[in-house]
Amino acid sequence: MEPRKMTAAEAAQQLRRPTGDDGVKMGVQMSRSNRLIYEMTLDFLQLKTGDQVLELGMGNGHFIPALFEKENNLQYTGLDLSDVMVQEAIVANADAIRAGRVQILEGTADTIPFDSGVFTKVFAVNVLYFWQPPTVTLQEIYRVLLPEGEVILAFRTRRTMEKLAFVDHGFTLYDTETVQEMLQNIGFRVTEIQTAVEPPKAAADGSMLVQLENVCIRGVKTLSSI
Known part of the structure; x- marks a missing residue:
């Protein structure tokens, strides 16, 4: 008997906060469907020696080794809901964790568990849709960045995501100008x-073929306070 297919609402919930065995499977699927936007983001990060990097919503940590291929001398922290x-990412990156x-x-992006002025870069790939409200998380990102530190947000545009059934369940979609x-x-x-526009591919929940527009946007923390 074939396994039961997730409903759009179930897929949305797993995309936002993977749980159980289905969550592990969704994490693998997200690593596949997010490959191109992650590769774009890793180039866009422009990592430098000594960077202190925070990723919000790192999922199963599949792409963490690729950061160190870009720049070996950095410190990375991943935070996920x-x-x-979190457990999948810890297992997948055990050697790098042991090496310090x-x-x-585990935690939420609206209360980042770090002092102010800690990181040189904070980035997030395909999780902006879940920040409610986004201003709270953006203020937290601003707080934990050093002066002139950078936030890099990677997301897919409203016009190329709005036809996906699961986005009706807890996603807030954005265009570039709004972000x-x-x-x-x-x-x-x-x-x-x-x-950048991706070639057509299966949606993360496998429901349809999509052609998605990826956006990376860089914001620099100004010296004035919010």
Whole structure:
């Protein structure tokens, strides 16, 4: 007997916060479906020697080794809402954790568990849709960044995601201009925006073929306070 297919609402919940065995499977599927936007983001990060990097919503940690291929001398912290993804990421990156180069934590992006002015870069790939409200998380990102530190948000545009059935269940979709305005309202200086359209592929829940537009946007923390 074939396994029962998830409903759109169930898929949305697993995409937001993977749980149980289905969550582990969804984490693998997200690693596949997010490959191109992650590769784009890793180039866009422009990692430098000594960077202190925080990723919000790192999922199963599949792409963490690729950061160190870009720049070996950095410290990485991953924070995720899902206990299942945290455990998967810890197992997948055990050697780097033992070496003190990586730490993986369970927590929420709206209350980042670090002092102010800790990180040189904070980035998030395909999780902006779940921040409710986004301004709270963006203020937290601003707080934990050092002066002139950078936030890099990678997301897919509203017009290329709105036909997906699961986005009707807890997703807030954005266009580039709205995200740029949100960052500027917090106090970030937007310095670079990059876009790319992916080849057609299966949606993360396997429901349909999609052609998604990826956006990376860079905001720099200004010296003035929010």
